[in-house]
Amino acid sequence: MGAGSYMATAKLDTPMPQAKPGKPLMRASRRLVVGVVTLVAVGFLWWFLTRFGYISPMRLPTPGETYDAFLQIAFEGYGNATLLTHVLHSTKLVLIGFGVAVLLGVPLGLAMGASTSVEAFINPAFLFLRPIPPLAWIPLSIVWLGLGDASKIMVIFIGAFVPSVINSYTGARSLSQPLVEAAAMLGIGRLRFVLEVLIPGALPMIFTGLRLSLQAAWTTLVAGELIGAAFGLGYVLNQAAQDINIAMIVVAMIAVAIMGALMTAVLGLLEHHFMPWSKRK
Amino acid sequence: MLQSRRTLSPTRHAMLSLGGAVTFFGIWYLAAYAQLAPPQFLPVPHEVLEKLVALMNTPFSGYTLQEHLLASLERFGMGFGLAVIIGIPLGLMMGWFRVLDEIISPLFNGLRFVPPIAWVPFAALWFGTGIGGPVLVIFTGAFPPCLINAYRGARYVDTNLIEAARTLGLSNTRIIAQVLFRAAMPSIVAGLRVSAGLAWMSLIGAELIVASSGIGYLLVKGQSALDASIVMAGMFAIGVVGVLIDIALRVFAKLLAAPSAA
Numbered sequence: 001m002g003a004g005s006y007m008a009t010a011k012l013d014t015p016m017p018q019a020k021p022g023k024p025l026m027r028a029s030r031r032l033v034v035g036v037v038t039l040v041a042v043g044f045l046w047w048f049l050t051r052f053g054y055i056s057p058m059r060l061p062t063p064g065e066t067y068d069a070f071l072q073i074a075f076e077g078y079g080n081a082t083l084l085t086h087v088l089h090s091t092k093l094v095l096i097g098f099g100v101a102v103l104l105g106v107p108l109g110l111a112m113g114a115s116t117s118v119e120a121f122i123n124p125a126f127l128f129l130r131p132i133p134p135l136a137w138i139p140l141s142i143v144w145l146g147l148g149d150a151s152k153i154m155v156i157f158i159g160a161f162v163p164s165v166i167n168s169y170t171g172a173r174s175l176s177q178p179l180v181e182a183a184a185m186l187g188i189g190r191l192r193f194v195l196e197v198l199i200p201g202a203l204p205m206i207f208t209g210l211r212l213s214l215q216a217a218w219t220t221l222v223a224g225e226l227i228g229a230a231f232g233l234g235y236v237l238n239q240a241a242q243d244i245n246i247a248m249i250v251v252a253m254i255a256v257a258i259m260g261a262l263m264t265a266v267l268g269l270l271e272h273h274f275m276p277w278s279k280r281k
Numbered sequence: 282m283l284q285s286r287r288t289l290s291p292t293r294h295a296m297l298s299l300g301g302a303v304t305f306f307g308i309w310y311l312a313a314y315a316q317l318a319p320p321q322f323l324p325v326p327h328e329v330l331e332k333l334v335a336l337m338n339t340p341f342s343g344y345t346l347q348e349h350l351l352a353s354l355e356r357f358g359m360g361f362g363l364a365v366i367i368g369i370p371l372g373l374m375m376g377w378f379r380v381l382d383e384i385i386s387p388l389f390n391g392l393r394f395v396p397p398i399a400w401v402p403f404a405a406l407w408f409g410t411g412i413g414g415p416v417l418v419i420f421t422g423a424f425p426p427c428l429i430n431a432y433r434g435a436r437y438v439d440t441n442l443i444e445a446a447r448t449l450g451l452s453n454t455r456i457i458a459q460v461l462f463r464a465a466m467p468s469i470v471a472g473l474r475v476s477a478g479l480a481w482m483s484l485i486g487a488e489l490i491v492a493s494s495g496i497g498y499l500l501v502k503g504q505s506a507l508d509a510s511i512v513m514a515g516m517f518a519i520g521v522v523g524v525l526i527d528i529a530l531r532v533f534a535k536l537l538a539a540p541s542a543a
Contacts, residue, residue: 034383042388059407116289120297125305131520133482135398136497138489139504139512143322219396223486226401234399241402249402257394264394 061247069247078248079239081231087259089231090221093149094263097156098217105164105213106206112165113172114198126165134159134220138227147228152221159220160213167209171202207271214267218260233259324510333514341511342502344494346518353484353495354522356412360419361480368427368476369469373461375428376435377453389428397422397483401490410491415484422483423476430472434465470534477530481523496522 043063049055050062061069073083081089112119137158138151145151175198183197199206225234233256240248289297306326312318313325324332336346344352375382397418404417438461446460462469488497496519503511 031383034380035387038384038387116294117297120289120294121301121304124298124302128305129520131523132516133478133485133519133523135482135486135489136500136516136519139500140509140516142504143507143509143512144318219398222396223398223489226398226490237399237402241405244406246403246406249406253395253399253403256396256399257391260394260396 058244058246061250065247066250069245069251073236073248073251079231079236083236083255086231086233086236087255090225090233090259093152093232094156094214094217094221097153097221098160098214100153101157101160101213101217102164102210105161106168106209109165109168109170109209110172110194110198110202113169113202114194119169130162134162134216135223138220138224141224142228147230152224152229152232155220155224156217159216163212163216164209167205167212168202171205171209172198174205175201203275207267207275211264211267211271214263215260218256218263222256321507322509324513329510329513329517332510333517336499336511336514342499346496346499346514349494349496349499350518350522353488353497356415356488356495357419357480357484357526359412360416360484361423361477363416364420364423364427364476364480365473368424369431369462370457372428372431372433373435373457373465376432376438376465377457377461382432389425392421393425395421397479398486398490401487404487405491410493414491415487415495418487419480419484423480426472426476426479427469430468430475431465434468435461437468438464466537470530470537474527474530474534477526478523481519481526485519 046060047063050057050060057065069078070083072078073086075082077083077085079086108122112122134155137155141151141154145154179197179201183193188197221232222234222237225232226238227234229235229238233252237249237252237256240246240252310325313320313323317323333346338345340348371385375385400418400421401414404414408414408417435457442460442464443456446456451459484495485497485500488495489501492498496515500512500515500519503509503515
């Protein structure tokens, strides 16, 4: 089973080596200064271009308008609810879909990795379904389950399921053979093998899978809500697009980005908790 | 031993795979014939195939299946091409010039968390819903892997190569084009495959929301007609084209790798 694109993305998050040796502290602070200066410069450019009409207000809001739009959605509400309600609703759907996908996907992946029979049996269905991108399930989910929460959860589940399975599978395959043989020689039982050898050995790849699953869950949720929903950040985006409220579009995009970053950060903390030996920050 | 991974005999492997396929389609047929859902919502597999053939011969919502796919592939090609043309040189330059890296990284890391699909309203407002808007969405999906993998490849280049190039007095441009680009090629090619997958998925998303042609549009039309067989036939076509794109890139990677191996 080719691990394909879901695997390769995992590599993007591994830490970078220092290219040239130097004083690390100097390099870090220089990086910080240049970064801050860049962000300030971009902010100024944004203000300058929009404030003096170089970019039409129909296309890009001024920073002030964006802030006002933020205040509006945060306190008065926009699109049926306040920002907090939208965020909580989106988060709830993501967690349900992601949770179910992980609970089913990780054991399935581990079983496929540990047993060639299971792999041979499951692979045909998997090969048939895997090339279909999660977003392509959205119309079918709407036909089946309507525009409510159930169709969103179904699509999030599909999006999050595949990376969970693939990476757990790879994790189980990557167990070192001497370790497996040593465990077998010591007469370990099936359950203890799973709990004490298979899962800890596969854990780094399982977490890689969880990270990719969560990203996929978040993307599919936004897409699902964009296409039809009554709440959620994707719905805010859609509503703002219908109202041609460009400032609100920008606010919703920023909110989506912050939520995505937050979820990744929480998962990083969990990873560090369960695998204190991992070097990833 | 129960723990060690046994290699199955080819016959047994084939039997199990066949069994898996039969079970999968068996459950599908069973669910459909047991009327778990109205036939309109849950067609049987061979009805989906028939619909696929029908869609290829008679136009649905304006175009035949091939014409929809062609419209999609045109957008895909433009968005993906743009991401490659901008992302790879920029990634290599970021790997070479530290200032550029320090300027672009914070911006890039901020934007990276916006899923491509969230760009749809913005893209539609700036570039319309015909070609420009979807192309921007595809671009935002395809760009990060191109940039990151070129950057990463450039940073991992053997320092001996760079020192040799410097000793020979190569200019920055030539080092980037002739040393970094070639040395980063494996990483870049891996990035291209990820990038194409994300581009194809973003395209479908963009077409679901804004477009009046393309395979994603066909799905939406099938959805509003409440005809699951059209939707499933479209999904099947999307999967097949996605696999074909990936195969094409793998062949391309092999062709690139061939001369250096000789």
